[in-house]
Amino acid sequence: xxxxxxxxxxxxxxxxxxxxxxxxxIVFFALPFIGLLGRTPWSDLFxxxxxxxxxxxxxxxxxxxxxxxxxxxxxxxxxxWVLARxxxxxxxxxxxxxxxxxxxPPVVGGVALFFSFGRQGVFGRFLDxxxxxxxxxxxxxxxxxxxxxxxxYLVLTVEAAxxxxxxxxxxxxxxxxxxxxxxxxxxxxxxxxPALVAGxxxxxxxxxxxxxxxxxxxxxFPGTTQTMSIATYxxxxxxxxxxxxLSVVMIATSFAVLFGLRDRWMGAATGTTR
Amino acid sequence: MTIDARFSIVRANFTLAVDVHVAPGETxxxxxxxxxxKTTLLRALAGLAPITSGSIGLDGTVLDDPDRSVFVPAxxxxxxxxxxxxxxFPNMTVIENVAFGLRARGTDSDTARARANxxxxxxxxxxxxxxxxxxxxxxxxxxxxxxxxxxxxxxLLLLDEPLxxxxxxxRRSVRSDLSRLLGAxxxxxxxxxxxxxxxxxxSDRMIIIENGRIVQSGTFDTIAADPATPYVHxxxxxxx
Numbered sequence: 001x002x003x004x005x006x007x008x009x010x011x012x013x014x015x016x017x018x019x020x021x022x023x024x025x026i027v028f029f030a031l032p033f034i035g036l037l038g039r040t041p042w043s044d045l046f047x048x049x050x051x052x053x054x055x056x057x058x059x060x061x062x063x064x065x066x067x068x069x070x071x072x073x074x075x076x077x078x079x080x081w082v083l084a085r086x087x088x089x090x091x092x093x094x095x096x097x098x099x100x101x102x103x104x105p106p107v108v109g110g111v112a113l114f115f116s117f118g119r120q121g122v123f124g125r126f127l128d129x130x131x132x133x134x135x136x137x138x139x140x141x142x143x144x145x146x147x148x149x150x151x152x153y154l155v156l157t158v159e160a161a162x163x164x165x166x167x168x169x170x171x172x173x174x175x176x177x178x179x180x181x182x183x184x185x186x187x188x189x190x191x192x193x194p195a196l197v198a199g200x201x202x203x204x205x206x207x208x209x210x211x212x213x214x215x216x217x218x219x220x221f222p223g224t225t226q227t228m229s230i231a232t233y234x235x236x237x238x239x240x241x242x243x244x245x246l247s248v249v250m251i252a253t254s255f256a257v258l259f260g261l262r263d264r265w266m267g268a269a270t271g272t273t274r
Numbered sequence: 275m276t277i278d279a280r281f282s283i284v285r286a287n288f289t290l291a292v293d294v295h296v297a298p299g300e301t302x303x304x305x306x307x308x309x310x311x312k313t314t315l316l317r318a319l320a321g322l323a324p325i326t327s328g329s330i331g332l333d334g335t336v337l338d339d340p341d342r343s344v345f346v347p348a349x350x351x352x353x354x355x356x357x358x359x360x361x362x363f364p365n366m367t368v369i370e371n372v373a374f375g376l377r378a379r380g381t382d383s384d385t386a387r388a389r390a391n392x393x394x395x396x397x398x399x400x401x402x403x404x405x406x407x408x409x410x411x412x413x414x415x416x417x418x419x420x421x422x423x424x425x426x427x428x429x430l431l432l433l434d435e436p437l438x439x440x441x442x443x444x445r446r447s448v449r450s451d452l453s454r455l456l457g458a459x460x461x462x463x464x465x466x467x468x469x470x471x472x473x474x475x476x477s478d479r480m481i482i483i484e485n486g487r488i489v490q491s492g493t494f495d496t497i498a499a500d501p502a503t504p505y506v507h508x509x510x511x512x513x514x
Binding site for chain 1: 317320321322347348349350351353354355357361363365374375378379422423425426
């Protein structure tokens, strides 16, 4: 239906070719989800979710993704601070190294983890010899793979926020006698809180969706390494209903997260600290 | 002298070379055009910008001397700093801002709050203690910043353009309030400003910096009577 010509229209300045292309782009993103939701067996939704295989994968995904997001926060914030404030040669190279896993095909990340931390890997063999500890086929392998792939999202978000935060507040705090660590806790961290939230959520969402590195490095044992993404992929061959239901759960989660994050994310991106 | 500083800071396209001495209870005003090096001077004294050569001493203690490899970091110097636009911490209340320095130095919460409350009474703002910095006026924020800097009993108080963030209508009354408050402070004081009226009301002596060098020093009257450069003449011409 067309808008009536007599309706008062306020020109918002968008040229019509832009509007046309933008509309097509929105349709492009919407269609796959419409298709998926159209085939979803809604009446069986809770039956499928109740199946033990699905529940196991769901629970494993929640545990590992929350752990990976926490590890990303713990290890990523100091890295972000050093990348934003540190003055040392090769800083750009270090940033590229530490965020490469974000753009690499996840399978390549999995291969790299396999040959370094796998049972026969360059470092993994010592873990096995000395501590009888293995990442492969264990839940720790899943967490390592997820953290490896997800942490860069937090690092880049938090680094941008630290760069944009007004360093003079830290100067003020130091001139009042605050040690570096005290100033970091009381001034820097509160100032970048929106970015911390955004970074943790992005890293968590990425960890939840992680597939390639996990299946390559950690395997796909139900209960220990078979996460939701892996279970979805495998279910396509056996029970399409299961794949659809798992997909719906992940779509709902992702949409809720991104929608809820929007304001905070924008706040972090524009450097608003209040 | 409380503060004895004779130093230079060399940057890529800028050199600041000054000689500054201030006695306890005395206010020195530093005037000069934008980019003359006024803020850099304060940052060097506070320990936020290391000097290139020379030395900074406070009550006979060396704070910065590259030749002797001495550098006392900002958090260890007995120096209070009132920043331009005050930089009150937005996530803390007014009283938490004032108590920050004591808390940072390990004073327990109750003692720090009691002392902060005394300082807020001193600047006449105790009824605003629980407000956030965004809820008070510019003139009030300036007094909170002064109370916050004084909470740690500094021996040198630095004020960077304390009136520049205020609109013209409130400036005069805030200036006289500040003058009265500074009179009760027994530490040495250095006030950076680009407004000679601030310097006249608030300071005992002045130095004028242009392009990183002191071009004239003395009292307001002696400088106004015999300006050394065209800039000084222009600056003080209307007021003398």
